[in-house]
Amino acid sequence: MALLWWRKKDEGKPAAEKAPAGEAQPGTPASSRAQAQVHTPGTAGRLAPPAPPGERTSWLARLTSGLSRTRGRFTDQIRSLFGEARAFDPSVLDDLEAILLQADVGPRATTDLVELLRQRVAADPTFTSEAAMAALKDALRERLSRRIGPMNLDAVPSIVLIVGVNGVGKTTTIAKMARLFQAYGKRILLVAGDTFRAGAIEQLTVWSQRLGCEIVKGEAGADPSAIVFDGINAAKARGCDLVLMDTAGRLHTQSNLMDELGKINRVIKKAYPEAPHETFLILDATTGQNAINQAKVFDEMVPITGLVLTKIDGTAKGGVLVALADYLEVPIRFLGVGEGIDDLDNFRADEFVEALFR
Numbered sequence: 229m230a231l232l233w234w235r236k237k238d239e240g241k242p243a244a245e246k247a248p249a250g251e252a253q254p255g256t257p258a259s260s261r262a263q264a265q266v267h268t269p270g271t272a273g274r275l276a277p278p279a280p281p282g283e284r285t286s287w288l289a290r291l292t293s294g295l296s297r298t299r300g301r302f303t304d305q306i307r308s309l310f311g312e313a314r315a316f317d318p319s320v321l322d323d324l325e326a327i328l329l330q331a332d333v334g335p336r337a338t339t340d341l342v343e344l345l346r347q348r349v350a351a352d353p354t355f356t357s358e359a360a361m362a363a364l365k366d367a368l369r370e371r372l373s374r375r376i377g378p379m380n381l382d383a384v385p386s387i388v389l390i391v392g393v394n395g396v397g398k399t400t401t402i403a404k405m406a407r408l409f410q411a412y413g414k415r416i417l418l419v420a421g422d423t424f425r426a427g428a429i430e431q432l433t434v435w436s437q438r439l440g441c442e443i444v445k446g447e448a449g450a451d452p453s454a455i456v457f458d459g460i461n462a463a464k465a466r467g468c469d470l471v472l473m474d475t476a477g478r479l480h481t482q483s484n485l486m487d488e489l490g491k492i493n494r495v496i497k498k499a500y501p502e503a504p505h506e507t508f509l510i511l512d513a514t515t516g517q518n519a520i521n522q523a524k525v526f527d528e529m530v531p532i533t534g535l536v537l538t539k540i541d542g543t544a545k546g547g548v549l550v551a552l553a554d555y556l557e558v559p560i561r562f563l564g565v566g567e568g569i570d571d572l573d574n575f576r577a578d579e580f581v582e583a584l585f586r
């Protein structure tokens with residue numbers, strides 16, 4: 229189900245052709261500078277290998293469970309408001325408006341959705357509550373799927389820069405993404421670009437050991453631009469498929485740290501003009517609509533190409549995805565629904581709506 233664009237590329241490819249994580253490619257040159265900083269972990273403490281993509285069936289269950297708070301406040305309230313299999317009563321639309329706003333769906337989508345139902349019931353006196361529910365689901369699905377297209381991750385190596393404010397789940401998301409891509413036989417390199425927060429390098433190093441993937445890191449307090457530069461060269465030299473770059477958390481109001489992000493982006497481009505292939509802004513779903521502001525400010529420093537919503541499991545306001553899809557030009561790419569290594573997958577609008585209305 230996940231990562232369809234890569235599965236396509238890999239179809240028919242014998243397993244032996246896929247580079248196993250943590251094993252040097254024969255005959256690949258390695259710059260001495262990069263080599264000095266690349267760490268290939270041993271096998272101690274490693275996670276069990278990820279389930280092959282076709283067998284990763286538990287995601288819908290995880291998503292459904294992750295959305296339980298939102299379902300309790302949003303879906304269940306709408307269901308009881310609409311009632312069952314009887315003529316739709318337009319007088320409930322004011323209450324529907326309040327429920328949508330409380331779930332952080334945002335004013336634009338709220339107005340549109342309420343208006344849609346108002347028109348449908350006006351045009352059809354036999355319009356039922358069941359039909360209203362179906363219309364609501366269709367409209368949500370349509371709004372959420374507007375900007376979804378393939379990710380730009382065909383290049384080898386592909387560089388993904390991960391940015392966001394403090395504590396939103398950047399580093400954990402990198403580990404989960406690495407795990408997801410490893411299931412497709414991809415060789416991953418992590419770059420410890422957060423040299424600012426004490427313990428950040430160690431945190432990513434532990435993940436690299438558990439995942440069994442390589443990591444490029446420097447000293448605490450070092451210039452993160454130098455680390456990302458080394459990371460790109462190491463990935464090229466070692467034939468890695470995907471580079472996931474961690475960065476320090478920064479408030480969008482801290483102009484010096486935001487400027488640093490601009491510099492990181494420029495240095496990446498110097499080492500690899502087509503990179504970063506994707507820049508994902510990690511957003512904590514519990515932040516609500518402030519996420520829209522964060523996205524706008526980050527985008528001024530580094531062009532954001534996709535969003536990752538974490539901590540879906542911690543909010544009753546999962547409707548914020550609809551607001552993000554409405555107000556931002558970039559697609560939602562991944563959802564995080566828990567702290568576990570397998571609690572992340574691609575965002576798919578139909579699946580999300582299905583899980584929301586279970």
Ligand SMILES: Nc1nc2c(ncn2[C@@H]2O[C@H](COP(=O)(O)OP(=O)(O)OP(=O)(O)O)[C@@H](O)[C@H]2O)c(=O)[nH]1
Pocket residue numbers: 392393394395396397398399400401422425428475476477478538539540541542564565566567571
């Ligand atoms: N419940 C839940 N917790 C999450 C999720 N994603 C991350 N977390 C937790 O959020 C906390 C912060 O995660 P980190 O990955 O360290 O966040 P960060 O953005 O890298 O933090 P800084 O580097 O300090 O800016 C950790 O306790 C994670 O386990 C999620 O989807 N659901």
Ligand SMILES: [Mg+2]
Pocket residue numbers: 398399400422428474475477
């Ligand atoms: Mg971090």
